[in-house]
Amino acid sequence: MRLYIENISKVYKRRTSAFKWVDIPALKNISYEFDEGTIYGVIGPSGSGKTTLANISVLYDRPDSGSVYYGNKEVTRMKPADLKSYAGIVRYVFQDPYTSLEPLRTVGWHIDTAAQSIHIVQEEAWKIATYLGMPESRYRDSIVEDLSGGQRQRLAFIIAMIADPAIIILDEPFSMLDSYNSMFLLNYLRMNKKGRVIIYIDQNIGKVLYVADRILVMDNGSIVEDQELSGILSTPSHETTKKLLKSYRKIYDGLLK
Numbered sequence: 001m002r003l004y005i006e007n008i009s010k011v012y013k014r015r016t017s018a019f020k021w022v023d024i025p026a027l028k029n030i031s032y033e034f035d036e037g038t039i040y041g042v043i044g045p046s047g048s049g050k051t052t053l054a055n056i057s058v059l060y061d062r063p064d065s066g067s068v069y070y071g072n073k074e075v076t077r078m079k080p081a082d083l084k085s086y087a088g089i090v091r092y093v094f095q096d097p098y099t100s101l102e103p104l105r106t107v108g109w110h111i112d113t114a115a116q117s118i119h120i121v122q123e124e125a126w127k128i129a130t131y132l133g134m135p136e137s138r139y140r141d142s143i144v145e146d147l148s149g150g151q152r153q154r155l156a157f158i159i160a161m162i163a164d165p166a167i168i169i170l171d172e173p174f175s176m177l178d179s180y181n182s183m184f185l186l187n188y189l190r191m192n193k194k195g196r197v198i199i200y201i202d203q204n205i206g207k208v209l210y211v212a213d214r215i216l217v218m219d220n221g222s223i224v225e226d227q228e229l230s231g232i233l234s235t236p237s238h239e240t241t242k243k244l245l246k247s248y249r250k251i252y253d254g255l256l257k
């Protein structure tokens with residue numbers, strides 16, 4: 001399975017006064033082919049279009065023009081009912097875990113429901129949950145609302161991985177988790193990248209550089225650079241990439257010896 005976006009543009013309207021609206025071009029005619037087995041890391045300044053790209057790739061939002069393909073099938077203008085056939089293969093892990101979790105339900109309900117949705121036995125789903133730090137004995141009856149932000153993010157990631165998705169897009173999925181646990185979950189992603197399209201977006205460049213095979217740099221609604229990890233680190237070409245890497249090094253260099 002590949003994810004192909006072709007000539008995608010998206011303009012939002014923003015109100016500047018009672019009667020005046022201005023156009024905010026969030027994506028400007030972007031095309032890109034994401035292949036399975038590679039983790040694509042997306043970085044870029046705030047407002048550069050990363051989340052819009054993710055939203056449109058999973059059809060959470062529709063582009064103004066352009067097309068999205070899953071495999072060779074164009075899905076852009078499919079009706080929600082028809083898109084349901086793709087529900088099992090595409091997963092989106094948001095920064096805010098509340099968007100995908102039911103706050104008043106238990107962890108057990110979420111894990112069991114995820115198992116049911118792809119017709120695997122609950123034991124299989126709990127094996128994944130346990131490996132990823134949520135053993136059944138401790139978490140089955142925990143109410144989501146009582147979990148910490150990091151635990152909720154972990155649960156959202158577990159649910160996504162139980163579904164065994166062919167396409168998974170993660171948008172700052174571990175922002176509330178400590179670096180040790182983030183690294184553990186990123187390692188799991190790396191170990192399970194085969195056969196999947198994975199797009200990983202994060203403001204924390206360190207996490208992106210840690211997990212990704214290929215880095216896309218966005219600025220002002222466009223992909224301004226696209227290189228393998230080693231190339232981005234050794235020979236960044238676009239000014240935005242250089243600025244992002246320089247500021248990242250300034251923050252961290254010298255602190256950790």
Ligand SMILES: Nc1ncnc2c1ncn2[C@@H]1O[C@H](COP(=O)(O)OP(=O)(O)OP(=O)(O)O)[C@@H](O)[C@H]1O
Pocket residue numbers: 012013014024025026044045046047048049050051052053203
């Ligand atoms: N629903 C919306 N209504 C109006 N403008 C929007 C909407 N969503 C995004 N935008 C605008 O589109 C542009 C791209 O936003 P987007 O959220 O994709 O950027 P981003 O790179 O993900 O930013 P960040 O890293 O801060 O999350 C920004 O100028 C943003 O203000």
